[in-house]
Amino acid sequence: MLLPVLSAMSTFVAPASAKAIPAPLAIHQIAEPIALSPAATDAPMTIGNLLPDSAIAVILIDTTAAKWEALSRFGIFPKDFSFPGALYPTPLKVDFYTDVRPWLGGSIAYVYLPAPQPQLTTVAMVKDAAPIARFLDQVKASRVKPAKERQYKGVTLLEWEPENPLDILDQDQKAPLVMPAPQLSIKAHPDLKKPVDIPLRPRSAPSSDVPPNSPFAPKGLAIAVLPNHIISSPSVEAVQQVIDAQLTNAVLANLPTFQRTLARSQAAKSLIVAYGDYEKSFSAILAYDIEQLQKLAPGITLPQFPEKLSGKESYESVDGFVWAEPDGLHLQFGANLKTPLPAIATRELANPNQILEQLPGTNYMVANSRGLATIWKLLTLAIETQPMLKPKLAQFRQLSQTTIGLDDRDIFPWMDGEYATFAYPTRQGFLPATGLNLDVGFGLMVQTSDRAAAEVALTKLDRFAQQKFGSPFVNAQPSFTSWDAPISGTKKSVFAHGWVKPDTLVLLGGGGALSEVTVKPNQTLRQSANFKAAIAPLPTENFGYSYVNGGAVLSLVNNSILPMFLGTNSAPYLDELKASLGSIRSLSGTTSLNAQRFQTDGFMALATTRPEPISLREPEEPSVSSESRKLTIGSATPQGLADSTQAIQLHPKTTAAYLGRARVDAEQAEQAALMDLDQAIQADPAAAGVYTLRANLRARLEEYEGAIADADHAIRQDKFDRDAYNIRCYARARGLKDFKAALPDCETAIALDSKSPAHYTSRCYVRAGLKDEQALEDCEQALNLDPDYDYNYEDRGLAKALLGDKKGALEDLQRVLGVARQRGDAVAEKRIEKAIQMISNAS
Numbered sequence: 001m002l003l004p005v006l007s008a009m010s011t012f013v014a015p016a017s018a019k020a021i022p023a024p025l026a027i028h029q030i031a032e033p034i035a036l037s038p039a040a041t042d043a044p045m046t047i048g049n050l051l052p053d054s055a056i057a058v059i060l061i062d063t064t065a066a067k068w069e070a071l072s073r074f075g076i077f078p079k080d081f082s083f084p085g086a087l088y089p090t091p092l093k094v095d096f097y098t099d100v101r102p103w104l105g106g107s108i109a110y111v112y113l114p115a116p117q118p119q120l121t122t123v124a125m126v127k128d129a130a131p132i133a134r135f136l137d138q139v140k141a142s143r144v145k146p147a148k149e150r151q152y153k154g155v156t157l158l159e160w161e162p163e164n165p166l167d168i169l170d171q172d173q174k175a176p177l178v179m180p181a182p183q184l185s186i187k188a189h190p191d192l193k194k195p196v197d198i199p200l201r202p203r204s205a206p207s208s209d210v211p212p213n214s215p216f217a218p219k220g221l222a223i224a225v226l227p228n229h230i231i232s233s234p235s236v237e238a239v240q241q242v243i244d245a246q247l248t249n250a251v252l253a254n255l256p257t258f259q260r261t262l263a264r265s266q267a268a269k270s271l272i273v274a275y276g277d278y279e280k281s282f283s284a285i286l287a288y289d290i291e292q293l294q295k296l297a298p299g300i301t302l303p304q305f306p307e308k309l310s311g312k313e314s315y316e317s318v319d320g321f322v323w324a325e326p327d328g329l330h331l332q333f334g335a336n337l338k339t340p341l342p343a344i345a346t347r348e349l350a351n352p353n354q355i356l357e358q359l360p361g362t363n364y365m366v367a368n369s370r371g372l373a374t375i376w377k378l379l380t381l382a383i384e385t386q387p388m389l390k391p392k393l394a395q396f397r398q399l400s401q402t403t404i405g406l407d408d409r410d411i412f413p414w415m416d417g418e419y420a421t422f423a424y425p426t427r428q429g430f431l432p433a434t435g436l437n438l439d440v441g442f443g444l445m446v447q448t449s450d451r452a453a454a455e456v457a458l459t460k461l462d463r464f465a466q467q468k469f470g471s472p473f474v475n476a477q478p479s480f481t482s483w484d485a486p487i488s489g490t491k492k493s494v495f496a497h498g499w500v501k502p503d504t505l506v507l508l509g510g511g512g513a514l515s516e517v518t519v520k521p522n523q524t525l526r527q528s529a530n531f532k533a534a535i536a537p538l539p540t541e542n543f544g545y546s547y548v549n550g551g552a553v554l555s556l557v558n559n560s561i562l563p564m565f566l567g568t569n570s571a572p573y574l575d576e577l578k579a580s581l582g583s584i585r586s587l588s589g590t591t592s593l594n595a596q597r598f599q600t601d602g603f604m605a606l607a608t609t610r611p612e613p614i615s616l617r618e619p620e621e622p623s624v625s626s627e628s629r630k631l632t633i634g635s636a637t638p639q640g641l642a643d644s645t646q647a648i649q650l651h652p653k654t655t656a657a658y659l660g661r662a663r664v665d666a667e668q669a670e671q672a673a674l675m676d677l678d679q680a681i682q683a684d685p686a687a688a689g690v691y692t693l694r695a696n697l698r699a700r701l702e703e704y705e706g707a708i709a710d711a712d713h714a715i716r717q718d719k720f721d722r723d724a725y726n727i728r729c730y731a732r733a734r735g736l737k738d739f740k741a742a743l744p745d746c747e748t749a750i751a752l753d754s755k756s757p758a759h760y761t762s763r764c765y766v767r768a769g770l771k772d773e774q775a776l777e778d779c780e781q782a783l784n785l786d787p788d789y790d791y792n793y794e795d796r797g798l799a800k801a802l803l804g805d806k807k808g809a810l811e812d813l814q815r816v817l818g819v820a821r822q823r824g825d826a827v828a829e830k831r832i833e834k835a836i837q838m839i840s841n842a843s
Contacts, residue, residue, distance in 0.1 A: 047107040048253035048262065050123050050229055052245035055252055056284050057276030057318075059110040061087055063125075067271055070324060074606040075583030075740045075770075089122055089232070091221065093142040094135070102131035105228070113238045118284060121233035121242060132225060139223065155224050155243055159236045162218035257317040257336065266321040266332060274320035278335060281318060314338060315598070325537050327774065328585075328606040334599040341595045349593055350541040355418040355445060358500055360517055361528040362754040364440060364552050368420035369544030372446070376412035405464025410457045417447025417503065418544075425552065425751060427720065428512025430494050433487040438560050439720075441511025447504050454505055458497055480514045523754065527784070529777040530605075530750075534586035538601050541592060548587040550605070551747020557581075558748075559719040582744035583607040607743050608770050691717065695727045704735025722752040722759070729762050739769035757782035761795035768799035775799050790819045794832060801839050809839050 051058055063083045072081045085096030088108060094100070105125025113119050126132065136158070140147055147158045222236035224243065231239045245251050252258050252275075261267065261275045320333040351370050359366060383389045400407035426432060426441040448454050458481070465483055466474050475482045475491075480498035484491040497507045498514040506517055525531050525547075534547055589602040677694040680687065695710035711728035714721050729745035732738045746763035753759060760782040767775030779796040782789060797812030813836050820828040 047109050049251050051111050051252040052241055053250050053252050053255055056112040056114055056280040060273040061108040062271055073608045076606055091139055091142045094138045099135045099138045103128050113241055116237055119233055119235045119238040121238040124230050126228050152240055158223045160221040162220040261319040270321040270323040272322040276318045278315040278317050329604045330537055331602040334597040336597045346593050351544045355420050356526045357524050359525040361523050361525055362751055364423040365548045366422045367546040370418040372415035372419055373413050406460050414448045414450040414453040415446050416449055419446045426511050426516055430492045430510040433492045442509040444507040529781050530586055533774055534588035534605050537603050538590045539592040542590040546589045550584040550586050552751035554582055554744055555748040555751050692724045699731045704731045707731040722749045725749040726759055726762050733766045739766050742766045757786040757789040761792045764799050765795050768802040790816055
């Protein structure tokens with residue numbers, strides 16, 4: 001939900017160099033002062049004193065510079081991020097940065113007013129009255145028709161008749177009534193390098209023919225300027241309603257429900273606060289939906305909807321908040337109960353989330369909850385009470401029986417426990433084998449108290465498949481049945497089902513064997529560091545989680561989806577998009593219920609950028625996977641070197657011979673090993689794994705750019721080369737100090753192999769370089785996977801140094817230094833000693 005908003009914000013970033021343009025001091029003022037709120041401040045309650053208590057809903061936006069600039073620490077936002085001008089509704093041809101920002105105060109309110117027709121009205125605080133005259137002049141210049149100026153209860157109102165936006169855009173062009181669609185060059189934001197060309201539709205007949213709901217429909221405009229705020233709306237009646245509320249003190253700030261929203265701890269730190277009266281909001285949405293349905297299906301009888309709510313509903317208000325956490329952005333929406341619930345009720349409704357212990361740690365996305373049987377029962381009961389819908393349900397069931405041999409009555413009644421849907425990486429199933437090259441499988445895991453009923457449904461389903469496609473199609477094995485279809489000469493699973501526990505069934509679509517989703521206790525989703533960080537800010541008593549693994553999804557997009565549509569070609573904007581999306585570590589959400597409110601939370605975990613340069617610039621060996629390390633450490637023997645040299649003499653064009661000597665030579669003579677790898681690549685440029693070995697060796701020799709180039713080549717050869725991603729991650733981090741670019745590679749390495757401790761130590765170091773306080777969780781995960789993986793202590797020590805824990809860093813490095821000396825690993829010993837010296841000498 002947040003991604004489109006974030007993209008829009010990034011587009012309208014104000015440059016740090018933008019300055020207010022001096023304007024005349026004369027403005028339209030109040031004829032006679034009226035009693036209004038105190039001077040503008042950043043407090044939301046101040047603007048609440050300006051809004052009518054009859055409002056259907058309101059959105060409050062805090063324009064405080066420090067709050068928006070704080071978002072710059074996240075990689076998805078550019079440097080010097082400031083309040084996005086797109087959030088203030090400037091008229092066409094009025095520039096926010098020169099005409100609005102100089103006077104804009106601490107808060108903006110969008111208020112949805114009920115009468116005479118619902119209108120969205122803006123109330124903005126004023127911090128400096130001097131620039132307002134320029135703003136009004138620019139608004140007047142942007143309209144085709146002149147403004148009507150009049151007084152309303154001592155306040156000067158400026159009113160413009162409705163105008164078609166196309167007329168406003170073309171007023172200087174004197175365009176004919178009908179003409180071909182032109183390209184309109186709109187003045188770009190100063191941060192953009194060139195104007196944006198926007199194709200306009202052809203000018204047609206009179207604007208009265210344009211549908212009222214169209215963005216090109218004629219729009220009016222009314223503005224009132226008061227001492228500390230400006231009111232603007234398409235309707236002058238709405239502006240008058242705001243002024244009336246202020247004069248009579250019938251304002252939103254007096255409502256206990258609004259006061260409760262602002263009293264929440266989230267309100268003070270939020271960028272955006274939303275509030276609505278539940279009955280008014282629901283009725284307005286219902287009326288709009290009915291209007292749209294009637295337009296889509298004219299002449300069709302719709303189900304009977306109430307014109308308005310009865311007032312006996314459980315909820316009295318709704319509210320929402322958007323604020324920045326230390327590790328990302330948090331969005332929350334809640335409906336507040338009229339009568340508090342007993343604590344026992346909320347505990348009984350909470351989901352234990354036990355099924356997460358059965359899911360593998362690496363997934364693209366997961367959603368879990370419980371009670372499908374109950375949901376199904378309530379839904380069917382509701383449908384059967386509707387005379388129009390009941391026959392449709394019968395038709396659906398008949399179609400389902402014909403199509404798959406069973407219907408909803410065979411499936412949902414036994415799904416009475418927890419369930420989870422998930423998408424996971426796989427190379428064994430149906431989709432990876434197709435030309436689409438999508439390395440993804442889909443799964444549904446369900447707990448049941450009635451396994452017998454589930455077995456009956458599955459038997460009916462398998463029997464139907466046998467009759468439909470033939471017996472060889474269904475491959476029945478003990479506790480696992482797969483529907484196999486021939487793809488490229490081999491059989492691949494299209495659909496499968498099996499039991500991972502006596503009460504837990506797994507249904508797989510397009511995946512491989514059941515073993516792909518059968519995990520050990522220390523490799524479950526619950527143990528995943530990324531998942532734990534994703535759900536940490538969310539309520540623990542909830543109805544289940546939704547979770548998107550940012551690194552894994554980015555890997556799928558980069559390696560499968562983008563090449564599917566764009567081939568191997570790339571574009572600068574795609575690289576920028578990948579870098580931006582690469583800083584999104586996860587998306588998560590949950591729904592919960594407490595005594596006071598029903599609530600939905602969403603969280604976007606973001607990588608942070610470095611606030612200052614890192615002082616620790618030691619040359620380091622990249623922390624590659626355990627397998628790659630074995631190729632370069634402790635593997636050389638005189639006999640192995642002699643055998644490989646003799647093989648090269650006998651078969652000088654054989655890649656394997658050079659590869660063998662490179663492996664044994666790496667510890668004794670790294671430069672010689674590098675030459676052997678060069679010759680191996682010359683002998684066979686397509687040889688698998690050679691570029692990865694050379695990337696590893698180049699990184700050890702501090703040739704970081706060469707290491708990155710080799711890793712790039714290795715990944716082009718094999719997009720599943722987890723070692724190549726890990727080496728490139730470390731080369732970028734250790735050599736170039738580009739932690740932001742390194743993080744997606746670490747995420748991909750983990751997505752491809754979540755059991756390698758080296759991948760987690762790599763990410764531990766990178767996250768520490770991004771000043772992520774939770775970075776050390778990755779090093780702990782590495783120890784959980786392999787307590788004997790000593791290089792974890794080196795990486796953890798370096799990570800602690802980056803996070804400011806000098807004592808802890810030296811303890812870890814001294815420990816791994818002893819191990820290196822015991823092994824006789826002179827290369828590692830020298831490297832670690834240098835790191836210890838730099839940390840000890842650092843102030």
